[in-house]
Amino acid sequence: MTSEMGDKEPSNLSPKTSSQNISVAEDIEHEELEECTSQYLLSKNTSSFRCLAQVLLSNSSLMKNRLYLFPPLVDPGIDEAFYYSKPEPVYDDVGVEKYLNICRELEIVPLSRIIKSLDGDTMNLKYYGLTVKQFRAVTEALKGNEYIEHLILEENFLNLEMTVMLCSMIEENSTLRNLNLRGCRIGEVGAKLLSEALLSSQFLTELDLSFNEFGDVGLKNLQQGLCDTSSLKKLNISHNNLTEDSGETLERILLDNKSLTNIDLSWNGFYTGPGNKKLFNGFKQNDQITVLNLAWNGISIKPAIAPVAKYIKASTALEYLDLSSNRLSGKPLRMIRAAILKNQSLITVRIGNNPYPPDEAFYVASVLTSKPKDHPLKYLDMENILFNKEIVPLLARIRNSGKTIKIGGILSNYIIKGPDVAKLIFERCRYLLTKPKKKKAKRDFGHFILSLPENPITRQEFDTLLKKKKIKKLDKDLINGLTDKFPMKKKIDCGGMVAAYMNLYPETCLPPVKVSAKKGKGKNKKKKVEENIEELENEIKVHDLEPAKSLQNTVVTSNVSEKKIQSQLRFSSNPVATELNE
Structure with missing residues (x-):
């Protein structure tokens, strides 16, 4: 308890x-x-x-x-x-946030190039190799973008799905002006889709469709879009395997589209008469084309070149024409030259890389001087075309007229310039005279040259001087070459020979005068000898004299007698006299 x-x-x-x-x-x-x-x-x-x-x-x-x-x-x-639905997000007119959200939804990494380009006027995605998801993000971001005017998608392979995305973007974007699809290989089906997009867009001004492999059928699919695009001014459809069958298609495009001013048809197959006839009928009816490129089309025959020549003659708007890298020569080439002469609007013509010879090349180049100075044709490109020497004066006239011509080269336009023959002969003479091993046998060729007189001498006198100077090592051919190098009215120009030698060897001078001295006796005689030696030194001073005449005259005009000197120095032991004797 x-x-x-x-x-x-x-x-x-x-x-x-x-x-x-x-x-x-x-x-x-x-x-x-x-x-x-x-x-x-x-x-x-x-x-x-x-x-x-x-x-x-x-x-x-x-x-x-x-x-x-x-x-x-x-x-x-x-x-x-229960009935809640997520509201549509509101994005700005740049599209960066929209692009990032789409990348997040598609689980892909955003590209910094795209983010940085969205607020500029150009987006360059050349060679990026975009995937389907990346391309979807880009096109969705561009639909509401109001800044990008130039879109470069060069060498990005676009399959059918990606082409649909691109066309949808073109239909909704009203800012894009320049679209580069070079090398995207959209093909025939892609061309049809692009045509529908062009019908809905009236803002594109430049369209590059080169290297897209759509051929004649693809161009036919693209016809309606190109006909009804009133804003398009520049069109590039080169490298698309187009043949004469596309002549009629292009004729219809040129007749319906009056806004085109620049068209590139290079690297196709417009080399037949019927095809070119239809094609250039369209060009004649559409007199708005200012730039036309027909390079690398293999145009060579007269029926194919005749429509081209007629169009060039009749055109009043064409300013730039490229016919390079075809097969123009002979009659077709002359037809083109005649057409250029009659045209009054061309400023630049490119007609190089064609297989015509130098004579025809000169004929074509003369078109610049055949026209008056106030004619608009200012530049003629004849790249890789060779000329003869006759073109040199023509080139000078073209240059003076203020016009420009580009050529490949001039055949044999050179001056053969060999070695200095006089120098070779002088060097050979110097070598032969210094070749002997014995000192007494050696000679200085420069001393011989300086000993020559100023006035012309004959060959016989020249040989005499050689013997006097003990010059024996020079062979006859060498002496002939030396004398032939300095001719003067059947004589030898000694002054010219001396001047040429001194120009090559300016350090050459006359040798000192040799004086033989003997020992003398007596103090008085020694004093007299010393005084005479001083006078002698003052008289025979060796100066750097040019030309050779002054040197020779100085030695010859000395008034000292060799015998007198010997007598004065006979009993002298003066070291100065000994040095002079040596």
Whole structure:
């Protein structure tokens, strides 16, 4: 009993206190029941409303308020939540955010080039090799873009699905002006899809469809779009395997589309008469073309070149014509030259890389001088065409007239310039005279040259001078070559020979005069010898004299007698005399 009584907590509350507590609890419960309304229960944070906040009453509330007339339930937004649809996002006119969201949805990495280009006027995706997902993101971003005017998709292979995306973008974009699809290989089917897109877009001004392999059928599929695009001014359909069958298609395009001013038909097959006749009929009817490129079409025969020549003669708008890299020569080439002469609007003509000879090349180049100076033709490109030397005066006249011509080269336009023959002869003579091993046999050829007189001499006199100087090592042919190099009225120009030698060897000078000295006796004689030596030194000073005449005359006119010097130095032991003797 003791343990049981000990486990119970002692109660210090009196009966009066407990009754008061009960009455207070009843009052609180009564107040809570009075405040139990639908709005109160909705805002009350209890465990029963933790997950079902939209329910106005719980089971416990109903049990406690059996006689309370609850108000009707108000929809908390269940219908709105059930039929909820995500609103379309609002993007700016740049499209960066839209591009990033699409990349996130497609789970691809955004390209920084695209992000940086969206707010500029050019997007260059050349050689990027875009996948289908990447191309979808780009085209979707460009649909609302109001900045990109030049889109370059060169060498990105576009399959049918990607071509559909591109056409959809073209239809919705009103800012794009220049579209480059070079090498995208859209083919015949892609050309048909693109034609439908061009019908819906009237904003493109330049379209490059080169290297797309759509052929004659593809151009036929593209015809309607090109005919009805009134904004298109520049069209490039080169490298598309077009033949004479496309002549009629292009004729229809040129007749219907009067906005085209620049068309490139290079690297196709417009080399037949019937095809070119239809094609250039369209050109004649559409006198808006200012730039025409017909390079690399293999045009060579007269029936194929005749429509071209007629169009050139009649055109009043054509300013640039490219007929390079065809097979023009002979009669077709002369027809083109005659047409250029009669045309009054051409500024630039390219007719190089054609197999015509130098004579015909000169005939074509003369078109620049045949026209008056005020004629608009200013530039003639004849790249890789060779000329004869007769073109040199013509080139000077063209240059003086302010016009420009580009040529491949001039045959034999050179002057043969060999070695200096005089120098070779002089070097040979110097070598032969210094070749002997014995010192006494060696001679200085420069001393001989400086000993020559100024006036011309005969060959016999020249040989006499050689013998006098004991020059025997020079053979007859070498001497003949030397004398033939400096002729002057059947004589030898010694002055010219000396001048030529001194020009090559300016350090050459006459040798010092040799004086033989002997020992003398007596002091008086020594003094006299010293005085005479001083006078002699003053008289025979060697100066750097040019030309050779002055050197020779200085030595010859010295009034010192060799015998007198010998007698004066006979008994002298002066070291100066000894040095002179040596």
